[in-house]
Amino acid sequence: MNTVSRLRTRGIGAFMVLLGLVTALGFGLVSGSSARSSLTFNPVDLSASAPVHVGTLTLPTVIANVVLGLLMVALGVELLVRVPRRGVMARFGAVALLFFLALLLWAVRTTGPAPINFVNVTAVLVGASALTMVLIFGSLSGVLCERAGVVNIAIEGQFIGGAFIGSMVASTTHDFFFAAVAGGAVGGLLGLVLAFLSLRYLSDQIIVGVVLVTMLSGLSSYLNLQVLTPFPQYNTGNLAPNLPIPLLTKIPVLGPVLFDQTGFFYLMILLVAGVSYALFQTRWGLRVRAVGEHPQAAATVGIKVVGVRYANVILGGVVAGLGGVAFMASQGQFQPGYTSGLGYIALAALIFGRWRPSGAVVASIIFGLSLYLSYNLQTFQVPVSTEVLGMVPYLITIAVVSGLIGRVRPPAADGVPYRRD
Amino acid sequence: MRLELRGITKRFGTLTANDHIDLTVEPGQIHCLLGENGAGKSTLMNVVFGLLHPDEGEILIDDVPQRFANSGDAVRRGIGMVHQHFMLVPVFSVAENVVLGFEPTRRLGRLDHARAREEIRHTSQQFNLEVDPDAIVENLPVGLQQRVEILKALNHDAELLILDEPTAVLTPQEIDALMAIMRSLAASGKSILFISHKLKEVRAVSDVVTVIRQGRVIDQVPPTTDESTLASLMVGRDVSLTVAKDVAAPGAPVLELDDVVVRDDRGLAAVDHVSLQVHAGEILALAGVQGNGQTELVEAIAGMRPVESGRITLGGRDITGATPRAALDSGLGHIPEDRHRYGVVMSLSVADNLVLNAPRRAPFAAHGSRNLAAVRDNAEDLVGRFDIRTTSVQAPLSSLSGGNQQKVIVARELSRPLEVLVASQPTRGLDVGSIEYVHRQIVEQRNEGLAVLIVSSELDEVMALGDRIAVMHAGQITGVVDPSTSRERIGLLMAGATGADHE
Numbered sequence: 041m042n043t044v045s046r047l048r049t050r051g052i053g054a055f056m057v058l059l060g061l062v063t064a065l066g067f068g069l070v071s072g073s074s075a076r077s078s079l080t081f082n083p084v085d086l087s088a089s090a091p092v093h094v095g096t097l098t099l100p101t102v103i104a105n106v107v108l109g110l111l112m113v114a115l116g117v118e119l120l121v122r123v124p125r126r127g128v129m130a131r132f133g134a135v136a137l138l139f140f141l142a143l144l145l146w147a148v149r150t151t152g153p154a155p156i157n158f159v160n161v162t163a164v165l166v167g168a169s170a171l172t173m174v175l176i177f178g179s180l181s182g183v184l185c186e187r188a189g190v191v192n193i194a195i196e197g198q199f200i201g202g203a204f205i206g207s208m209v210a211s212t213t214h215d216f217f218f219a220a221v222a223g224g225a226v227g228g229l230l231g232l233v234l235a236f237l238s239l240r241y242l243s244d245q246i247i248v249g250v251v252l253v254t255m256l257s258g259l260s261s262y263l264n265l266q267v268l269t270p271f272p273q274y275n276t277g278n279l280a281p282n283l284p285i286p287l288l289t290k291i292p293v294l295g296p297v298l299f300d301q302t303g304f305f306y307l308m309i310l311l312v313a314g315v316s317y318a319l320f321q322t323r324w325g326l327r328v329r330a331v332g333e334h335p336q337a338a339a340t341v342g343i344k345v346v347g348v349r350y351a352n353v354i355l356g357g358v359v360a361g362l363g364g365v366a367f368m369a370s371q372g373q374f375q376p377g378y379t380s381g382l383g384y385i386a387l388a389a390l391i392f393g394r395w396r397p398s399g400a401v402v403a404s405i406i407f408g409l410s411l412y413l414s415y416n417l418q419t420f421q422v423p424v425s426t427e428v429l430g431m432v433p434y435l436i437t438i439a440v441v442s443g444l445i446g447r448v449r450p451p452a453a454d455g456v457p458y459r460r461d
Numbered sequence: 462m463r464l465e466l467r468g469i470t471k472r473f474g475t476l477t478a479n480d481h482i483d484l485t486v487e488p489g490q491i492h493c494l495l496g497e498n499g500a501g502k503s504t505l506m507n508v509v510f511g512l513l514h515p516d517e518g519e520i521l522i523d524d525v526p527q528r529f530a531n532s533g534d535a536v537r538r539g540i541g542m543v544h545q546h547f548m549l550v551p552v553f554s555v556a557e558n559v560v561l562g563f564e565p566t567r568r569l570g571r572l573d574h575a576r577a578r579e580e581i582r583h584t585s586q587q588f589n590l591e592v593d594p595d596a597i598v599e600n601l602p603v604g605l606q607q608r609v610e611i612l613k614a615l616n617h618d619a620e621l622l623i624l625d626e627p628t629a630v631l632t633p634q635e636i637d638a639l640m641a642i643m644r645s646l647a648a649s650g651k652s653i654l655f656i657s658h659k660l661k662e663v664r665a666v667s668d669v670v671t672v673i674r675q676g677r678v679i680d681q682v683p684p685t686t687d688e689s690t691l692a693s694l695m696v697g698r699d700v701s702l703t704v705a706k707d708v709a710a711p712g713a714p715v716l717e718l719d720d721v722v723v724r725d726d727r728g729l730a731a732v733d734h735v736s737l738q739v740h741a742g743e744i745l746a747l748a749g750v751q752g753n754g755q756t757e758l759v760e761a762i763a764g765m766r767p768v769e770s771g772r773i774t775l776g777g778r779d780i781t782g783a784t785p786r787a788a789l790d791s792g793l794g795h796i797p798e799d800r801h802r803y804g805v806v807m808s809l810s811v812a813d814n815l816v817l818n819a820p821r822r823a824p825f826a827a828h829g830s831r832n833l834a835a836v837r838d839n840a841e842d843l844v845g846r847f848d849i850r851t852t853s854v855q856a857p858l859s860s861l862s863g864g865n866q867q868k869v870i871v872a873r874e875l876s877r878p879l880e881v882l883v884a885s886q887p888t889r890g891l892d893v894g895s896i897e898y899v900h901r902q903i904v905e906q907r908n909e910g911l912a913v914l915i916v917s918s919e920l921d922e923v924m925a926l927g928d929r930i931a932v933m934h935a936g937q938i939t940g941v942v943d944p945s946t947s948r949e950r951i952g953l954l955m956a957g958a959t960g961a962d963h964e
Binding site for chain 1: 558563
């Protein structure tokens, strides 16, 4: 056991050292000694909730990136020489964030006398927070289902269903509360279908999940064409309003990112805390995890395995449905195909996060940032193709799943049908 | 607690697994249920524990009829079960496993870890079953895991404990410790239903023995009944419990392992610098509790698992890292441990299974197509010679009983020229009659000069067959001893004590 986990930790450490070297050499030394990079922290927001003003930070690109790179190498080397009791993933997350920062610094470097390019750090984080939020909803859904032993690969379908219904309800009622209720209900209904087919008829959970996604994406395109296009009043386009928390929004950087958000964002934070607590501190959580690890053992002490699985898959569906509504609310309206695989990336975040809510949050932040940057790289005129950055979540997932950086261990009965008798 | 079963009948389709079984367990009694694999013991226990519902009959506790909807009901009425395959969540702590389903909680369903720990400490002290409540179960040795299972049952206030084949995974010393626990539990008034097919243990610990065969109660006898009487009650005919064999006449070493290291699926060294020699005309029996590297060692010899370092030679030829085909071609016969996974193809016919190791070779195939007549002739011949009971050589293998399936593998492996036979758990799951047969075949081959390596976790089998006994623990050979060595000594070696009388 110990040898294996030490090997895993070393793998992660080596990967971090590699990222650090890429940063120091690739983004640092090649930049040219006269290059400067500027960071600003002020959102273009003149309302009352605007944060305290912070000045612009201009750094020599070479020195900044070499320092960042060496910091990353140092964090990696630590994992090579010792195994910390906890926080390996958090360290990895920190290195990934430093890497993105270095990438931005390199992308906006200028050699002219006056800085003509800026990175608005706060704007980047606020922009990425919407994607991150959706990924967290998705991976929390995965945590709920897979901890009970059912693989929910239909998260993408539940996103689509939630977004579609959410848009119709929001457009007609002009109230995102009702949209959330309706979207959550659709997600839960899809969860019920998944649970029914895989628990009652013991169908292959992966196949049922893929079928649900395919069905939802086809159905939503069809209904979009038949209903939303001829009756645009059902898809009017509405962004969920921000609900700034007084005072807290004044904190530079963190204020706009964490405390000037929509209701969905705050709901997501409550859900992460709630699921994390319930799963690891309560009787309910102990039973759920027992069902996901060893259903026979749970059954012999009178726990109703199938009942627990039904409840969790439906609950997971509700959470994913809410994620779909949240995504729609950040985009303004429904468009066919615009979830573009976010549900699968959420699953990847679940795996990378080792089936823990906290890990899923770290993974979702990394994946959300890399997705956001890949969508918006043109803005920074970066000579890196957007497709390459868009691949990051998948590359990390492949590395994690194949054991390159830390083997992961799913719940033992994850995806295994349970037969009574 | 007094448990009474009246006329319990359980059918699965046309099979009657339990046929009007009557049984009474008195308070403070250790009642043994003795029967072969497939006699219906486990079915009966699952009925008592509420996992299966009887088609007929009643279960009475202290003369009150009971109906169990599920095992939770049975647990609430004071029945606890220690399953053969432990019902423990490996990644949970001891405390979490013990309280699962009956968790002490504070407000909002929050687990009360302190109270759980306290409950366990209390029960451990009361019954003298020491175990650390915070240990993670998968890190505990098997004997301790079993103790956790017992503790779990006691913590749920069990008055009757069912122990289903509890000794299968234990070392002899752990078995002694378990028996001491059983006696002290009985002395404190708990009733125990002990399920076993091992005669020595049954005689050592029971107060009364009920023998069942083919789903029926055959007889109830005192534990003083001698072993051969118990065996014939269990099987239904006279059986010989010992293997008749002459003194071995070992020749030159045939299979040689030199400092072999093999890793398991998790990347750990499961075989840790093992050196062994198997000579022509002798049986080397490899003893050890399951999971101490025997499986990986055999897989390495058979070419199914890479060898990290060291050398394996067969008749002087280096077969280290050879493919399974190359290993077979160089004269290795292999009876694998998991016969369904590696030994046979259940959906293929008996005839096809009998040529599974040589389907492309003459006379069974030529010019890229099979010679079905030769395959059939071969099958007819082997079915006759090895007494394989089947309706036809074209019948699918799945239609045969476990004993006859094993005979198919034995027949296939022994029907071609071999230099060494490696047999892993060759009699696991077989009835006493088939065990007798397989043992006789193996001894015969050894008499004809074959080198034989037997791997078995059954100490009786090891002692009956082995001309020399090598004991394996934690991937290392802790000793190579003579079969006249005491069981206690071998037990100590199985537990990891290194051998002073190492050859």
